[in-house]
Amino acid sequence: MTPDKKSNLSLFFEPRSIAVFGSMKEPLGEGITAMRNLLDFGFRGRVYPISRSNAEVLGVRAYPTVDAVDEPIDLAFVITPPRTILAIIEQCGRKGIKAAIVATEGFAETGPDGARLQRELVETAHGFGMRLLGPNTLGVLNTAHGLVTGAYRYGSNKPPIGGVSYCSQTGFLTFGVHPIRDLGHPISKICDFGNKCDLNEADLLPYLADDPSTNVICMHLEDIKDGDRFSRAAREAVARKPVLVLKPGRSEAGARAASSHTGSLAGDDLIYENAFKQAGVIRLRTWREYWDIPKALSLQSFPKGNRVAIITATGGAGVMLIDAAAEAGLVAAAFTPLTRNQLGTISPRLANNPVDVGPLMSLRDAPFTIYEEVVPLVLSDPNVDCMTIVCHFGQPIVKVLTGLAPQISKTGKPVTVFGYGIDLPDMQKSAREIEALGLPAYLDLETAVKALAVGAAYSRMRDGLAEGTR
Amino acid sequence: MTPDKKSNLSLFFEPRSIAVFGSMKEPLGEGITAMRNLLDFGFRGRVYPISRSNAEVLGVRAYPTVDAVDEPIDLAFVITPPRTILAIIEQCGRKGIKAAIVATEGFAETGPDGARLQRELVETAHGFGMRLLGPNTLGVLNTAHGLVTGAYRYGSNKPPIGGVSYCSQTGFLTFGVHPIRDLGHPISKICDFGNKCDLNEADLLPYLADDPSTNVICMHLEDIKDGDRFSRAAREAVARKPVLVLKPGRSEAGARAASSHTGSLAGDDLIYENAFKQAGVIRLRTWREYWDIPKALSLQSFPKGNRVAIITATGGAGVMLIDAAAEAGLVAAAFTPLTRNQLGTISPRLANNPVDVGPLMSLRDAPFTIYEEVVPLVLSDPNVDCMTIVCHFGQPIVKVLTGLAPQISKTGKPVTVFGYGIDLPDMQKSAREIEALGLPAYLDLETAVKALAVGAAYSRMRDGLAEGTR
Numbered sequence: 001m002t003p004d005k006k007s008n009l010s011l012f013f014e015p016r017s018i019a020v021f022g023s024m025k026e027p028l029g030e031g032i033t034a035m036r037n038l039l040d041f042g043f044r045g046r047v048y049p050i051s052r053s054n055a056e057v058l059g060v061r062a063y064p065t066v067d068a069v070d071e072p073i074d075l076a077f078v079i080t081p082p083r084t085i086l087a088i089i090e091q092c093g094r095k096g097i098k099a100a101i102v103a104t105e106g107f108a109e110t111g112p113d114g115a116r117l118q119r120e121l122v123e124t125a126h127g128f129g130m131r132l133l134g135p136n137t138l139g140v141l142n143t144a145h146g147l148v149t150g151a152y153r154y155g156s157n158k159p160p161i162g163g164v165s166y167c168s169q170t171g172f173l174t175f176g177v178h179p180i181r182d183l184g185h186p187i188s189k190i191c192d193f194g195n196k197c198d199l200n201e202a203d204l205l206p207y208l209a210d211d212p213s214t215n216v217i218c219m220h221l222e223d224i225k226d227g228d229r230f231s232r233a234a235r236e237a238v239a240r241k242p243v244l245v246l247k248p249g250r251s252e253a254g255a256r257a258a259s260s261h262t263g264s265l266a267g268d269d270l271i272y273e274n275a276f277k278q279a280g281v282i283r284l285r286t287w288r289e290y291w292d293i294p295k296a297l298s299l300q301s302f303p304k305g306n307r308v309a310i311i312t313a314t315g316g317a318g319v320m321l322i323d324a325a326a327e328a329g330l331v332a333a334a335f336t337p338l339t340r341n342q343l344g345t346i347s348p349r350l351a352n353n354p355v356d357v358g359p360l361m362s363l364r365d366a367p368f369t370i371y372e373e374v375v376p377l378v379l380s381d382p383n384v385d386c387m388t389i390v391c392h393f394g395q396p397i398v399k400v401l402t403g404l405a406p407q408i409s410k411t412g413k414p415v416t417v418f419g420y421g422i423d424l425p426d427m428q429k430s431a432r433e434i435e436a437l438g439l440p441a442y443l444d445l446e447t448a449v450k451a452l453a454v455g456a457a458y459s460r461m462r463d464g465l466a467e468g469t470r
Numbered sequence: 471m472t473p474d475k476k477s478n479l480s481l482f483f484e485p486r487s488i489a490v491f492g493s494m495k496e497p498l499g500e501g502i503t504a505m506r507n508l509l510d511f512g513f514r515g516r517v518y519p520i521s522r523s524n525a526e527v528l529g530v531r532a533y534p535t536v537d538a539v540d541e542p543i544d545l546a547f548v549i550t551p552p553r554t555i556l557a558i559i560e561q562c563g564r565k566g567i568k569a570a571i572v573a574t575e576g577f578a579e580t581g582p583d584g585a586r587l588q589r590e591l592v593e594t595a596h597g598f599g600m601r602l603l604g605p606n607t608l609g610v611l612n613t614a615h616g617l618v619t620g621a622y623r624y625g626s627n628k629p630p631i632g633g634v635s636y637c638s639q640t641g642f643l644t645f646g647v648h649p650i651r652d653l654g655h656p657i658s659k660i661c662d663f664g665n666k667c668d669l670n671e672a673d674l675l676p677y678l679a680d681d682p683s684t685n686v687i688c689m690h691l692e693d694i695k696d697g698d699r700f701s702r703a704a705r706e707a708v709a710r711k712p713v714l715v716l717k718p719g720r721s722e723a724g725a726r727a728a729s730s731h732t733g734s735l736a737g738d739d740l741i742y743e744n745a746f747k748q749a750g751v752i753r754l755r756t757w758r759e760y761w762d763i764p765k766a767l768s769l770q771s772f773p774k775g776n777r778v779a780i781i782t783a784t785g786g787a788g789v790m791l792i793d794a795a796a797e798a799g800l801v802a803a804a805f806t807p808l809t810r811n812q813l814g815t816i817s818p819r820l821a822n823n824p825v826d827v828g829p830l831m832s833l834r835d836a837p838f839t840i841y842e843e844v845v846p847l848v849l850s851d852p853n854v855d856c857m858t859i860v861c862h863f864g865q866p867i868v869k870v871l872t873g874l875a876p877q878i879s880k881t882g883k884p885v886t887v888f889g890y891g892i893d894l895p896d897m898q899k900s901a902r903e904i905e906a907l908g909l910p911a912y913l914d915l916e917t918a919v920k921a922l923a924v925g926a927a928y929s930r931m932r933d934g935l936a937e938g939t940r
Contacts, residue, residue, distance in 0.1 A: 105829060105832065109829075110819070110829075154892050157892040157893075168786070169786065170784060170785065170786025170787075171784070171786070172784040172786040172787050172890065173786060176892075177784070177862060177890045177891060177892060178890065178892065179891065179892050179893060179894040179897065180892075181892070182892075182893065182894035182895070183894065220786070222786075222789060248789045248790045248792075248793045249789065249793065250793050250796075250797070251792070251793050251796030251797060252796075253792050253793075253795075253796050253801065253802045254789055254790075254792045254793030254796060256792075256802075257788060257789045257792040257793075257802070257822075257823075257824055258789045260822055261785040261786065261788065261789050261826065286794075286915070286916050287790060287914070287915035287916060288914060288915070288916075314640060314641070314642040314647070315640065315731040316638070316639065316640025316641070316642040316643060316690070316692070316731065317640075317642050318727060318731065319692060319718045319719065319724060319727045319728045319731050320718045320724075320757060322718075322721070322723050322724045322726075322727040323718045323719065323720050323721050323723075323724030323727075324756075325723075326720075326721030326722075326723050326724060327720070327721060331723065332723045332726075332727070349580070352727075352730055353727075354727055356731065359575060359579075359580075362575065392647060420642065420647045420648065421647060421649065422624050422627040422646075422647060422648065422649050422650075422651070422652075423627075423649060423652065424649040424652035424653065424898070425652070425895070427649065428894070444757070444758060445756070445757035445758075446756050446757060446758075
């Protein structure tokens, strides 16, 4: 029986009900921890803890088996020892469950015995038309549904509901061990592929491309299971939304390490590089880019060209940003004579890009009001496609940007904000407040322009694809 | 009269007394703000506020002119309007003051009139054998002396006393607007060159090379005033301690922006690149590298070779670090058979580099104890020159590293730590605690190995210089 590939995926991300298999022992049993995470996140569906020894778990009625549950169950989350898994999957299959996340470690990643067990797992599941995520995975997260799986505690680590969906081959690049709440990442869905015994990147791409809650797809891949299917799926997804990929193994040593980590051949990096290019997938290079660039593409539109304006309170940062912009594929916008004249009437020292407003600020009683004049003026220049604003993070700029945000939004041109200051908690607070206005905020200088460059690259790419299909 | 170039510099960084010129009006007068900063930082010398309208300022006796002060004065800090500066410098010169920081803006950076005034300023000062820092500068900071100048409030933004000395051509890359305290940067001295009317990089290099409190020199330069003198000074400094330089203007657009910012020609980047190489200066590329790499070289010794070991609780991070290491010029260490055997007795899955301890951690009651076994074992391998440890930041790893730090230190091999987690304030707290043990801690993945690579590059460079002089 071949599982229905498409319809089943929503069972993983939008299940109406979940059965949880795992130790329900307080305080740290894997099952009860998974239950606690679901309750903390405010899961919108019904939860059925499966336990022979408990009548209830955390106030939720427990069942000795899934058969004892009267209602249908959409998803099973399983974190029990490897030797117990096949029987549980059979039990779930007989109940009619069509989706299961096997979180347990100890399969293909441990050697031949584990690999054999993993094959049996897949055969058993597919025999019931059931799809599998994992094994060796944290599972999934869906902010809109209060859904989170996994057996580590991340109680309150729930990010704001947003448009970025992440898929990763390591829990390290998912919700498991990143401060996604504190950093305010605007998240739709997150998926940890684990060993990819069944579901992989080529399955997730069409699902996320169709998903109206996702507007940016960002993946971490150490290998690609089916190159042709991935390329087709990526090309179709890219026509609709940006697909960004962090693919380590760029160096030979890195490729060897990847192959030892995932157990599959990482392959020649050049082949991946070309495949990504052909599919219109944009490749990210660093951990920071993986986390910090997607939000800019999610919160704003894409630059229609590659001409960037920098408005800065410090000339030194302006110079560095122009350098970083050039290296990322942007060019410093050359303002129209009209803009130069208008800037000149504010001050003769303002006509150039980067626009260094610093010296003027010290002459004003309300220094930050200079941004209110300069930002709309420069952003409306037809030679400007996008902008980075550099400012001291704190209440004054939050107030000014609160006023400017609607005007910025109206221009349809993306703007990122890089902030500095002397009080780190204060800066982080300002960053979150600025992002609540829809403006991506950065505490890392180069990333603020790199994010615009990736948006511009996507915009160019998509136009190219549209061109090609005419 | 030619000022004595060398002896005067200690007057800027270790003055026994400072005269402060500037508005003493509460709450935000520039003079009183400078005074407040000095008192907050616990300046070790005497302070003389110069004010005709106040008998005292913040409880400190004020004087109408410097002549009224009986004792000798080492340094003048001046932040008064441009038109008043020459008279003040004359007054200071007559008093015998040999060092002055002119913080005031409005000189060469504003055009020909300002440039003329700046030339007069230099002539006046040099007429008295007085050296000048600035104008248009925040001035200096010296952690060991509680010295800080400048007219912005940074009250408690005082970093720990350490070995890194920063010099920058923009206040943005000094103490003015970076959370150096919250980020725990181990600082010796910081200098904002401002317009470099007199003191510049070629003066600071020999002073900092001689300074026993400085073990790493890190500079931000938009231009270099005297290429030959800089090269000689840099070469001599590099023989004694690392000299790192962030030089924007790598792109043509960036060079243009720099030239418009500093008013001087930035020049062809290739010329700088070659000059740095010949002098043994290591070039940094980004804002983050400028802030985060020097501390690693300051807290630890330099790798004797370029072979790095990665000990990680997450295989995914290990792969990415090997990639980043290769791109930064390191190679993944190939362990000796002895090390492989010893690792194998802990677990057959441990023999490779990166050493992924993650799967073993989940099998232990005290998961972090695995680091106690693996770190010393791998670090003592003769094929390993340096190491990055990847771990969940929190109390367990701080405890383990507290025990390991003396052993690590004994090997003489540098170790950096990259940490992850879900609670950002908690991670930042752990990072500071780990650095208090002498281990540089990072919340940015690639920087953790890049720092080792820069140390290894310096080590190679220095050996090359020693070779050349034989």
